Amino acid sequence: MKSNLLKKSFLSFTLMMCTATFVSSQTRPTSLVPIKIKEEESYVQSFDEIIESTPNAGGIYPSGWGAWNVVASAVMGGTNPRVIEINIKDYDIAKLNMGGGANTTFASVYTFDKAIGFKNGNQTDYGIYTALNTEEVSNNRRVKVSFDAMVIRNLLGGDGGDLILALALQYRVGDTGNFINIGETIRNGEIQRNLGIIPASQQTFSFVLPAECSGNSIVHLRWITKYISGSYPLSSNNIPSFAIDNFMAEVVTTTPVNLKYFKGEVEANKVRLNWLTLSESNNSHFELFYSKNGKTFNFLERVEGNATTANVNTYSVYHQTPQVGANYYKLIQYDRDGTAQEKGISIVNFGLINSSKDLIIYPNPAYNEVNIKIEDLKGGLFSIQLYDVSGRKVYHQKHSLDKGNNTLRLALGGQIPAGQYFIKVDGNGSSKTGKLQVK
Numbered sequence: 001m002k003s004n005l006l007k008k009s010f011l012s013f014t015l016m017m018c019t020a021t022f023v024s025s026q027t028r029p030t031s032l033v034p035i036k037i038k039e040e041e042s043y044v045q046s047f048d049e050i051i052e053s054t055p056n057a058g059g060i061y062p063s064g065w066g067a068w069n070v071v072a073s074a075v076m077g078g079t080n081p082r083v084i085e086i087n088i089k090d091y092d093i094a095k096l097n098m099g100g101g102a103n104t105t106f107a108s109v110y111t112f113d114k115a116i117g118f119k120n121g122n123q124t125d126y127g128i129y130t131a132l133n134t135e136e137v138s139n140n141r142r143v144k145v146s147f148d149a150m151v152i153r154n155l156l157g158g159d160g161g162d163l164i165l166a167l168a169l170q171y172r173v174g175d176t177g178n179f180i181n182i183g184e185t186i187r188n189g190e191i192q193r194n195l196g197i198i199p200a201s202q203q204t205f206s207f208v209l210p211a212e213c214s215g216n217s218i219v220h221l222r223w224i225t226k227y228i229s230g231s232y233p234l235s236s237n238n239i240p241s242f243a244i245d246n247f248m249a250e251v252v253t254t255t256p257v258n259l260k261y262f263k264g265e266v267e268a269n270k271v272r273l274n275w276l277t278l279s280e281s282n283n284s285h286f287e288l289f290y291s292k293n294g295k296t297f298n299f300l301e302r303v304e305g306n307a308t309t310a311n312v313n314t315y316s317v318y319h320q321t322p323q324v325g326a327n328y329y330k331l332i333q334y335d336r337d338g339t340a341q342e343k344g345i346s347i348v349n350f351g352l353i354n355s356s357k358d359l360i361i362y363p364n365p366a367y368n369e370v371n372i373k374i375e376d377l378k379g380g381l382f383s384i385q386l387y388d389v390s391g392r393k394v395y396h397q398k399h400s401l402d403k404g405n406n407t408l409r410l411a412l413g414g415q416i417p418a419g420q421y422f423i424k425v426d427g428n429g430s431s432k433t434g435k436l437q438v439k
Contacts, residue, residue, distance in 0.1 A: 280305060
């Protein structure tokens with residue numbers, strides 16, 4: 001399970017603005033001594049040296065670390081709001097059990113082959129905490145944290161049901177107040193594992209903390225589960241467990257690229273991705289990544305940056321083979337020292353090209369009106385719908401059509417903005433789709 005953090009490929013997320021969770025005000029866990037973060041030194045915690053204080057008394061948390069039982073009670077077998085909004089309170093420190101694996105079913109905190117993590121129950125959630133002292137970090141610099149995140153126990157189907165959880169990272173500045181989401185990391189549900197100590201899946205994640213985390217005597221970080229989908233199993237034995245390992249905190253200079261927008265649009269049989277920068281400083285390059293499901297991203301293309309410039313620059317890349325439906329694109333910018341920053345995700349809904357003879361659209365492009373010829377119908381009541389490339393419905397009418405061939409005339413009247421649209425005709429067990437360009 002232990003691995004070299006520097007050799008792993010990592011997902012890099014930079015957080016400039018965060019969305020607050022609905023968390024009740026909480027006090028600082030009093031046993032945490034903040035870890036001093038210095039600008040020229042990296043702090044590393046691999047959890048290799050955790051020892052047991054006395055037999056059966058539990059392990060000793062590393063200085064600056066702890067874990068707490070954060071939920072006193074929960075609805076048995078329900079999709080509890082505690083995990084949807086992470087609306088929780090702090091309770092007593094949790095015992096750190098020495099050893100654990102995929103066959104561990106009792107809700108508690110474990111070393112999991114020296115990685116630190118937890119197994120939740122239907123009535124108990126746990127959170128792993130650390131505290132940082134960032135007083136020596138200047139306001140123009142940020143703290144970057146990296147760590148391995150993994151699923152230990154994971155059941156797919158059967159007794160495990162369809163429950164999907166994510167391991168979320170949050171932060172809070174000061175001793176009291178609300179925790180704020182930084183981002184999700186690993187999710188269960190991909191690889192089944194119920195025996196052994198090897199994690200079901202493992203990735204390295206990296207986050208740059210927001211500016212308010214610099215120059216403070218206490219910044220809390222917390223790892224906790226977040227509900228994604230599905231239902232909680234009746235037996236808490238079947239809830240997945242998570243762990244973290246190879247934690248590192250270092251001080252970095254943020255990438256000063258002022259991005260105005262990043263967006264994608266359908267163009268003929270392709271997706272065109274465009275972004276614009278108002279200024280750039282030390283910009284090495286951009287990398288585009290593509291996903292079919294919004295979770296697993298693959299490298300698409302590298303685009304060189306413009307180093308340092310105060311001029312406006314536009315960039316454009318074509319994706320030649322989008323899938324029908326939702327396509328997800330992620331833009332990551334790299335500084336010349338290798339520091340990476342996620343600049344955004346664009347979702348493009350790609351429709352079917354009008355190549356079928358049973359749905360003919362003319363004129364195309366259209367302006368005031370468009371004709372739709374529909375062939376080989378069974379007849380009956382049909383729904384005519386018009387969608388823009390974001391998937392938003394902009395037109396919807398029902399028509400009674402005859403068996404055989406029909407031609408409909410839709411009056412656009414200049415009310416539909418220029419752009420790409422998808423026409424969908426549904427009814428009597430058939431569905432036909434075509435593409436329309438409005439001028």
